[in-house]
Amino acid sequence: MSQTTGELLLLYELSLNLGQSLDPIQTGRRFLKTLLSRRNLSTASIWWRDDAGTPEVLDESAFDLLDAIPRGQYRQPRRPLTPLLCRLMLDGQVRVFAAGAPEYAELVSGATDTSAVCAIYPLGMDGLLLLESADPAQFAPRFLGQLRAVVNNLSNSLRGGKAHALLRARTAELDESRKLLQTIIDTTPLRVFWKDRESRYLGCNPAFARDAGKEGAADLIGKDDHQMNWAAQADRYQADDRRVMANDQALLGYEQPQTTPDGGTIWLRTSKVPLHDRQGQVMGVLGMSEDITEQKREERRLALAMEVARILIWEMDLVTGKLGYDGSDMTRLGLDAADAPDTLEGWLARVHPDDRERFTGAMRQALQPGDARGFDCEYRLEDKAGGYRWLQTVGQVAQRDAQGRPLLAAGYSLNIEARKRAEQELKASEEAQRTLIAALPDIVMRFDAQDRHLFASENVKAVTGLAAADFLGKTHRELGFPEPMCAFWEHAVRQPFLTGRPHETEFELDSPSGHRVFNWRLTPDSDVDGRVRTVLAVARDVTERKRARVELERHRRHLEELVATRTAELAAAKDAAEAANRAKSVFLANMSHELRTPMNGVMGMIELARRRMSDADGLDKLGKAKLSAERLLKVLNDILDISKIEAERIVLEDQPLQLVDAVANLHATLDHKASERGLRFTADLPPDLARIPLRGDALRLGQILLNLVGNAIKFTEQGEVILRLRTVGETADALQVRFEVTDTGIGIEADARARLFRSFEQADNSMTRKYGGTGLGLAICKRLVGLMGGEIDVASTPGAGSRFWFVVPLRKTETGAVPPAPTLAALGAEQRLQTEYAGTRVLLADDEPMTQEISRALLEAIGFVVDAAEDGQQALEMARQSPYALILMDMQMPVLNGVDSTRAIRADSLNRDTPILGMTANAFAEDRQACLDAGMNVHLSKPVAPDMLYETLLGWLERRGKRTVA
Structure with a gap:
């Protein structure tokens, strides 16, 4: 391969590299790798500055190392904008310096290794391409001149990638690189073929044969496009051939589809030139094609990205002032296509008056001779509805004449309304946050990973004596705090950075207002990738709370001591009460036994005597003795019952019962007493209630009824005593049964009814003398009814009679055998x-x-x-x-x-x-x-x-x- 062809291929490959990525670092690395792989260079580096200002002002502006091959070539990844660099950038030309030149020493300063010669390309006013080689022939003027266009394209690619990562500015260098690329395509053997005047193939290279699905050129010779797999495009291809031959002019760089052997479609960029014979007559066509299918896909993706990002591409003729929009959709900016300004003056007329001077100033600066930075301006533009939208316009001069006068500018405009709105909302939010923080009693701070204060609330002065502004950008050590405090804060701030989780701690501080205790909560603030960028710290003064907690703990301990003492006292009292209760139970049991045993002897002997007595007077006396003994036994039973109830020794039975049996027992026991007094005793028991199988304590229920009916008979001189039973309520498990005893006796005064159910109480004391009794019967009834879960009461009219009633729940049970109720008198x-x-x-x-x-x-x-x-x-x-x-x-x-x-x-x-x-x-x-x-x-x-x-x-x-x- 000739040197020229190799250089052209290098330029072609370098140009292709520039379109493969929008990432400036990747673009620069590919460029440098390709350059070093094809040229005998010892090192190559790209330097870039993001703060590109006026080059004549040598302030703190500097270049950062974007990339270098080999890596580590430069000890310092930063170089200042020196007068030499400023002069080279203003000159805009590639310069070569040998090792002995003073400029050489400055350019390679900081490098670990140096070579015989170096070349420097200014990348506009934004960067530098620095090449070094031990072979001066590598920097021949012809090659450097050819490389200039590609370097300009590199500059534009880096600028576009650095600024917005979406679009490369269409510059004059881009136009020149396209021409260079077209020349390379015209002369580089990519897909090469040649035809005769009838468009029959005379030959091709292997790449073209593979596209045609053939093994070699011999399979194509003598055939035309209608016989190929792209027959569908044959007429168009041959029309292009005829045009080239008829006009004797090349047809270069046009794109066309082509059908592949498998039925798919690829896109080609094709160039055709006329073939001449020795006499200069057109004898056929020479063609070269490049597969640009992937590029077409990228263009579609880029167009979609521009659509989504609402980007407008424009070109401006700086001589005529005409604007062109390159087919972009004007509605992206809120403008109708027909209503879009077609001149710079028309565009300026729509710029908001407050932004117009700034916009024109940026434009004038970019048009200055030698200015390669371009312009970047944010402003408001009137839309079709009469409102204003925020835009960002980025562009630069794409073409100048020989005298450096600008001829063509190109760039893009981006709708940034949403970003501006977000910035305004963020500003309002920050203002609200500042207001909120100012209103909070808590101290608020923000730290970076080096323990530097990024923010401090104003109330920090009351605690530290330092103003909030004194904290900004400084660490605790730089602020002069004591070493223990600095070490504490370095550890505390480091925790959220290390763990990604909030960290809480307490810190004590001697402040101007005295010794204070603060509770600090440090919360990590992470970016979208989860990396902790800063830590927000909120401090709350908990001095009083700590004091209150200590005091509360002291009171708690004291209270626990009191509770422990009282618990011990209660336990002792409980033990004493239980001992007393046990003693009472033993006493009651002994009393029951000791009283009943002699009573059993008394009543038994009376009964035996009666059985042997035949004398009427003797039987009468024994009958009276038996009656007295029974009354005494009744008194003893009442006293023992009330004692058992008060000692909680009564346990109710749960056994089957039938109300008809309870009524029958009453009749068997009390009928003769009623008859002796000339009274009629009747029971009203509904048949549906009489035989319902129930459960309860039949003995205690009979005791209550015996007491109430017995009292009614005792206190009634004439008339009747009636017992009524009724159901007054029902649940799924039980019946509520009402027992009512009505008499026509002496009745009870209202004031006496209030104490009637108390122990040892009767209506009046004279009743004891007249009727007898202890006054315990009704008290026992009330207690037993209460134990059964019921209630008891009385209604009475003095001289007319009384009505005693009680209601108790009796549980339902399945139908079954009911044991015979206790029978107090058995006949036969x-x-x-x-x-x-x-x-x-x-x-x-x-x-x-x-x-x-x-x-x-x-x-x-x-x-x-x-x-x-x-x-x-x-x-x-x-x-x-x-x-x-x-x-x-x-x-x-x-x-x-x-x-x-x-x-x-x-x-x-x-x-x-x-x-x-x-x-x-x-x-x-x-x-x-x-x-x-x-x-x-x-x-x-x-x-x-x-x-x-x-x-x-x-x-x-x-x-x-x-x-x-x-």
């Missing part, structure tokens, strides 16, 4: 036992001689054979030796009590299944439950009425269904 039981069960053998266990005597007499009176045991151990041994029909077991006995004896009998004896009846003076619910848990079948509280005893014996004998006789 004694006679049946005598006739049907005479000779039945029973075991009686009781350690109290009198009680044992009474029980034995009652049992033997009905014909039973009785074996007696004086303690639980004897009872166990007898049960192991003989079978019994029934066992009557006392609870409290020496050696072995009744509960343990029952357990042993159930475990190992001949009477494991024999009914065991507990007969004991221990009448509490827990006593009853202990008997049942041990294996007893029923629990009877002493004293036991003979009728109750006989009814119970008969029931269990019938249930067992067999007799055991001696």
Whole structure:
């Protein structure tokens, strides 16, 4: 390859590199790599300055190293704008300096290695291209001149990439580079072919043959375009051929599509020139084509990007003042295509008056001879609606004449309305933020990664004594703070930078106002890539809060001490109360046993005496004694019941019941008393309620009814007593049943009704003398109704009668067998036992001689054979030796009590299944439950009425269904 062809290929490759990226660093690196790969250069570098000002003013403006090959060639990546560089840039020409020249020393200063000669290209007024070589021939004037156009294009590419990364300015250098590129295409063997005058192929190079899907040129010779895979474009291709030959002129650089062998389409940039024979006559066509398919795609993408970015491309003839828009859509700027200004004067007329002088000043500066910086101006332009829009116009002179006068300018205009609006909103937001920060009591600061203050609120002066402006740009060390404080802040500020998360800490400071404690919260401020750029610190004075917290902690500890002391006192009081309650329970149990045991003897002996008495006067006296004993037992039961209630020893049973049984028991118990007083006692129980299976405490319910109906009979001289039962409410689980007892008795005064349900209270004291009673019955009723979850009350008219009522919930249950309710008077039981069960053998266990005597007499009176045991151990041994029909077991006995004896009998004896009846003076619910848990079948509280005893014996004998006789 000849030197000229190699240089042209290099220029071509350099030009292609410039269009591959909008990134200036990548563009510069590709340029330098290509240049060093084709030329014998030792180093090449590009220097650029972003603060391009007036070159004559040698201020702090400087060049930064954009890129260098090899890297590390320059120890300092920055060089000042010296008079030499300023002069070279104003001259605008490429200059070559040998190693001995003074300019050479300045140009290569800072380089690690130097060469024999260097060449410098000014890149407008913005940058420098510095080349070094040990071979002076590398910088021949011809090559440097050819490279000039490409270097100008490099300058434009870097400028466009640096400024806006979207568009390269269409400059005069770009036009020159296109001409150079067209020349390269015309003379470089890319896709080369030649035809005769009839457009038949005479030959081609391998690249063209591959495009045609052929193996070589021989496959094309003699054929025309209609016989190729691009037959669809053949007429157009041949028309171009005829045009070139007819006019004897080249047809250069036009673009056209071509169908590929696989049916696809590529785009070509084609040049055709006439072929002449030796006599100068046109003999055919020589053509060269370049595949620009990817370039076409890029152009479409660029056009789309310009559309999205609302960019307008323009050219301006500086001689005529005419404006052209290169097919760009004027609506991007809010202008109609027909209404767009076509001259510079028309454009200036639409610039906002306040911006016009600035716009024209920037334009005049760019038109000055030797100015290569161009202009960049933001201003407002009137739109088609009469309003104004913010634009940014960037451009530069693209062509000058030989005297340096500007002929053509090119550039683009960008709609920046949204950015300006955002800037205004940001400014307003910052102002609002400053106002807010000023109103806050907190101290606000912002730091960079070097602990420098970027912002400080005004109230920092009250704490540090320094004004907010004193902090800006300085670290804590530079502000003269003590070393511990500086070390603390360096660590605290570093945390959000390291972790990317907020950091909270406390710091104490001796301020002009005294010792203060601050809570600091440092929050990272990150960019879109997640990199922490700054840290915002907010400090809140928590001195008083800390003091309050210390004081609160002191009070808390004191309160905890008080609570601990009080808790200990309460625990001691609770233990004492529980001990007292246990003592009370033991006392009640003992009292129950000790009172019932002698009462059992009294009532039992009276009953035995009555059974043997035939004298009428004696029977009358014994009847009165029995009545007195029953009244005494009633008083004892009431006192024990109210005591148990107050001691919370009452536990309600939950067992099946039927209201009809409760009513029947009342009649059986109280009918004779009503008859004795000449009264009529009736019960009104609806049939639908009578047989509903319910659950509750039948014994306590009967106790309440017995008390209320008994009182009504007692306090009624004539008339009647009526018991009514009604359902007054219902839920899914229970019935609300109302029991109402109405009498025609003496009635109750209003003031007496208020204390009627209190313990030991009656309507008046005279009633005790006239009617008797302790005044506990209604109090017990009220407590029992309350335990059942109900309520009780009375309505009365003195002299006319009273109506006592109570409502309690009784739970529903499934239909099933209901055990017989306790019967307080059984008719015929004694006679049946005598006739049907005479000779039945029973075991009686009781350690109290009198009680044992009474029980034995009652049992033997009905014909039973009785074996007696004086303690639980004897009872166990007898049960192991003989079978019994029934066992009557006392609870409290020496050696072995009744509960343990029952357990042993159930475990190992001949009477494991024999009914065991507990007969004991221990009448509490827990006593009853202990008997049942041990294996007893029923629990009877002493004293036991003979009728109750006989009814119970008969029931269990019938249930067992067999007799055991001696």
